[in-house]
Amino acid sequence: MRDYQLPLSKCIAMMKLLAFCLFIISLINIPIAEARIRHYKWEIKYEYRSPDCYKKLVITINGRTPGPTIFAQQNDTVIVEVKNNLLTENTAIHWHGIRQIGTPWFDGTEGVTQCPVLPGDTFVYKFVVDRPGTYLYHAHYGMQREAGLYGSIRVALPDGKSEPFAYDYDRSIILNDWYHKSTYEQAAGLSSIDFQWVGDPQSLLIHGKGRLNCSTAKPPLKADVCNNTNPECSLYSMTVVPGKTYRLRISSLTALSALSFQIEGHNMTVVEADGHYVEPFVVKNLFIYSGETYSVLVKTDQYPSRNYWATTNVVSRNSTTPPPPGLAIFNYYPNHPRRSPPTIPPSGPLWNDVDSRFNQSLAIKARKGHIHSPPATSDRVIVLLNTQNEVNGTRRWSVNDVSFNLPHTPYLIALKENLLHTFSQTPPPEGYDFANYNISVKQEDSNGTTSDAIYRLQFNSTVDIILQNANSMVANVSETHPWHLHGHDFWVLGYGRGKFDRINDPKKYNLVDPIMKNTVPVHPYGWTALRFKADNPGVWAFHCHIESHFFMGMRVTFEEGIERVGKLPSSIMGCGETKHFRKP
C-alpha cells in the first residue's frame, strides 16, 4: 500500500481537524445528564455481509453487525424497541451483565424469562442500567448470536463522578469468531443422531472484521462469494494519537474460542472486568473468554511513525484447522489508517499454556477502595461437574451428567402463574459422586440424562457454586468453559486445579478482595468457586457461554423470590401454556 507523505503544516492542520472531530464525537458519545431515557429503535433482519470477505447471510441490527453500541449513563432507563424482520424466525435479546433488578421479564432469555418474539412483532425492552461499566447484548435464542446479532453497552458514570483511573479516550472492541455455515446448518448438525460438530471457526473478527485469504481457500471460492477487495472486510483500524492514554473496552462474544488479545509493542493495564474495577495489573496478552468484558489502559508511547498490529489468537483448543489470527491495525495518527505495520504480526501464546491463563484469572482482584466484601459464609453449596454425555444417541454437554432441556413455557411465567406442571419438579443434583468420579479421565460410561428441572434458591440466601471441570468424551481433553450468570454478579472466590476439595479448598477462598464478575472461566481439569446473593427476584440462567455447548444443554436455571416478582408484562407471553386468547 502506498505511504502518504504530507508537509508538516498540512499535518498540523489535519491534527487540529482530528482533535475537533474527536471533540464532536465525544459530545455525541458522552451522555447528557438531563436525558435519563435512552430510546433505541432497532430493526433486525437477515442481510448479506462479508465480515471476513466471505459473503454470507448475517443478522443485522439497523443494517449493522455488530449492532449499534448502546451509550447510557448510570441509572438511565434504556428502551429498545426490537422489530423482528427475520421473516420466519423468532428472536429474543439478552442484555448481558445488566442485572434487570425489578425487571426480570426483560432479561431476554427465551424460554426462561420470555416467549420468543415473532416475525413482524416489535418487542419493547425497558430496563435500568444501574452500574457503570462495559456490557454486552446479544440474541439469546437458538444459536442466533453466532449469526451476528450482538453489540456493546457502555454505561458511563453520573456527571461529576470519575473513574479511579485516568485516560484520554475511550474505545470499544468486540472480539468474535466467525463461521461460514449458517446457524441452521450448525444447529442441525449438533442436534442430529448423526452428530456433526460445528468445527473450528473460519475467522477471528476484531470489531466485526476479519480477513480470509480468498485465493488460498480450498476448494477455491468464486469472486461473488469471497472477494478480498471488498471494503466490508478491510481490517479494523483504530486511530490513536501518540502520547495519550486509551481506555480500550475489550469484550468477547465468541461462539467457541477462548482468545488472547495483544497490541504489538504495547502493554495493557487491566482496570475493569465485567463492570467492576480491577486492582490494576499489566499484561502483554489479555486472555478473554466468551461473555467477558475488560477495560485496559494503553499508552500510545511507542515510535509514532508507524502502525502496530492488534492481534487475537485462539487458546485452549488444539485444533487441526484453527482460524488464522485475527488482525486489526492500531493506527498511530497521522500514519495512514490502512497502512500495514512493517512487522510480522506477533504470534500469540501457546494454546496449551494453561498456567498463564490460570495466573491471569488469579490476578484479577477488586480494586482497593472499590471492594464489595462477600458474605463470610454461604447457605448452600452447589457443585456443577462439567460433563460431556451421550443422551439417546445424541452428543450433549451437561452438569452432573444432566443435560438441560428447555420446557415449553418460560419459567418466569410458569412459576409466577403457578403452572408448575410445565416442568419437572424433581430438583436437579447438587453435586456428583465426589468419592468415585475421576475427573482426569474419559469416563467409561458417558451416558447422561436430560431434565428441565431448576434450582430454587431461598431468597436472600448466599449460594456457592463450584464449577468442576473434567475430561470430556475425548481422551486427554478438558475444555475451558466460560460460565455466565444472569441477573447477578458473583464473587470469584478461587480457582484451583484438579478435583475441588470440599474441606480444604474453601479455607483458601479469597474473602478479602475477590473480584465480582458475571462470566468466569473454569480452566481445564480445574475448578472455580463463586458466591452470590440470591437477592434478585426472578428466574435466571447460568450457562456455559460457548454457543454450541449452551445449545447442547450446558446450562442450569436458578429461581429466587418469585413471590416478589411484580406483575408480568403480557408482551413476554404467547407460547406454551401462556398462549391463550381472550378477546381484549
Add this chain to the structure above:
Amino acid sequence: MRDYQLPLSKCIAMMKLLAFCLFIISLINIPIAEARIRHYKWEIKYEYRSPDCYKKLVITINGRTPGPTIFAQQNDTVIVEVKNNLLTENTAIHWHGIRQIGTPWFDGTEGVTQCPVLPGDTFVYKFVVDRPGTYLYHAHYGMQREAGLYGSIRVALPDGKSEPFAYDYDRSIILNDWYHKSTYEQAAGLSSIDFQWVGDPQSLLIHGKGRLNCSTAKPPLKADVCNNTNPECSLYSMTVVPGKTYRLRISSLTALSALSFQIEGHNMTVVEADGHYVEPFVVKNLFIYSGETYSVLVKTDQYPSRNYWATTNVVSRNSTTPPPPGLAIFNYYPNHPRRSPPTIPPSGPLWNDVDSRFNQSLAIKARKGHIHSPPATSDRVIVLLNTQNEVNGTRRWSVNDVSFNLPHTPYLIALKENLLHTFSQTPPPEGYDFANYNISVKQEDSNGTTSDAIYRLQFNSTVDIILQNANSMVANVSETHPWHLHGHDFWVLGYGRGKFDRINDPKKYNLVDPIMKNTVPVHPYGWTALRFKADNPGVWAFHCHIESHFFMGMRVTFEEGIERVGKLPSSIMGCGETKHFRKP
C-alpha cells in the same frame, strides 16, 4: 450396469412374489371402510439431505422429503399433529385442494387463517376430505415449501364406488424444482433493496430425486458436498408390470418452473385434474404448473425387455442457466430398476411453444356424466392484472399495481373478532385502466403500491375472476403464473390471448362442460377467466403459486360469510392482536 439374466421358472416365481407383494401393499394403501379417522403424527425439522446429490439442509417430515403421503377415503376425517422442531423457526401447513368446509381455521395459511406454529409447539390440523382425488400439502409460511416441506394427499372413493375409468395400479409422482441456496438466502435476496433474484433452480426432482453432475459443477464441489454415489440421489425408479394400465397421479410443487412431463414412448390419457374428472384426452407431454395435480392413464404396452425414461423439462422460461432435465426410470419388470434405458432421454417441447400449452389448457374439460354446471351469470367481475412493480426501491409482483402485504393479525381472526383496525379497509381495485394500459409492453412507470386490503364477497354470490397477464418489467417477457385458490374449486370458463375483451370474450365462455380446478395458469400475454361461488364461510388466499412471486406480493385475499364461521379454535391464535394472555 450389468443386466440380470434369469431362467424363466425363476422369473415366474418372482412374478408371483411380486404380485403377492403388490397385493399386500394394496391392502395397506386402500383405506378400510370402518376407519373414518386418519391420524398422523408428524415431526418436522431440519436435516441434511442430498436429493440431487448436493448436500443441503432441508425440512423433513418424520425424516422424509417429500413427506409421507396421506391416504384417506372420501368423507374421512384427517388429523395431523404437527410437531414443530425447527428450533427457531415457525411454520404452518396448507392442505392444497382441500376446501376446509366448516373448518376454515385449518387451511394452514399463515397470516390469513392462523398464526404461525412456534418451535416446540404441536399444532393439530383436523379436517374432512369430502371429495376423492389427488391433492397436496405444503408449508405456507415464508418460503418453507421450497425447503422440502411438502407431500401428497390421495383421497379414494367410498367402498363400492368406482372411478369412471379403469386401471390396474395407482401411483403418485410429485415434480419439483430444487435450489441449493437456503430459503433464507433466497428470501433475503428477494426482499432487499439490493435485489437478488433467486435465479434458476439447480435441479428438477421427480418424486424427490434428481441428479446433479458433481464432477462438472463450477466451481468444483467437494465430495462431502456433492457425491454422485450417494444412494439418496439414485434416480427415482417406478416399477411397472407389462401389459397393465397405470393411473399416475402427477403433481407439481415447483418453486418457479412450469414443466412438461413425459414417459418415453408412452402416451398418457388425462383423466383427472385437481380432483375433478376430465373428459379423456391423450398427450405425449403433460404440461403442469406449480400447484396442479393430474391423473393420467398409462398403458405399459411397449417392448418389455428394457426400461424407459420419464423426463421433465422446464417450459415457458428462457434462461441462460436452466436446470438439466429431470430424469426417472420407468422400470418394466423384471428389468433391473436401476438399469438405464438404452436411449437418450427424449427432449422436451420448446420452451416458447405457447400454443401447445394453450391448447392443453383448452383441452381440459369436465368429463361427461360428471359435469358440475356453473351458474349462467355472475354477480361480480374482478379483473386481476398481473404486474411486476417497483415499490420503495424493492422489486415486487402485484395485481393491478398493488402488491400484497400480510398484516400482523390473521384475517380470519381479525374479521371474526371484529378487529378491523388491523388492516386497510380501503377495498383493493376491481380492475385496472382497461382503456389505456398496454399489456404487451414494458411499462414506462412501473411504480406500484402495497396494501393489505382484501376483497369482501357477498356470501353465496357468484364471482368471476379475470386473470390478465401482461409484460413484466423486462422487455418482451410475460411469464406464466399458476394461480391457486384456497377454499374453493372454480370453473375455468375460458382462456384467451391478448387483452380480455369485457364485452365479447364472456360470450365465448364455456358454460357447458368447464372443468373445475383449484389452480390454473394464465399464459404469457393471455387471460384466464374463472367463476366460483362464494359459498364457503371463511377467508381465503388466492395467489400465484410460484414461491418467489407469492413471497413478493402476488396474492389477494377473499372473505365471504365471516358471520357464518363457527367458534375459532384458540390454537390458531397467538400473534398480532390475538396475543393476549389471561390465566386459564
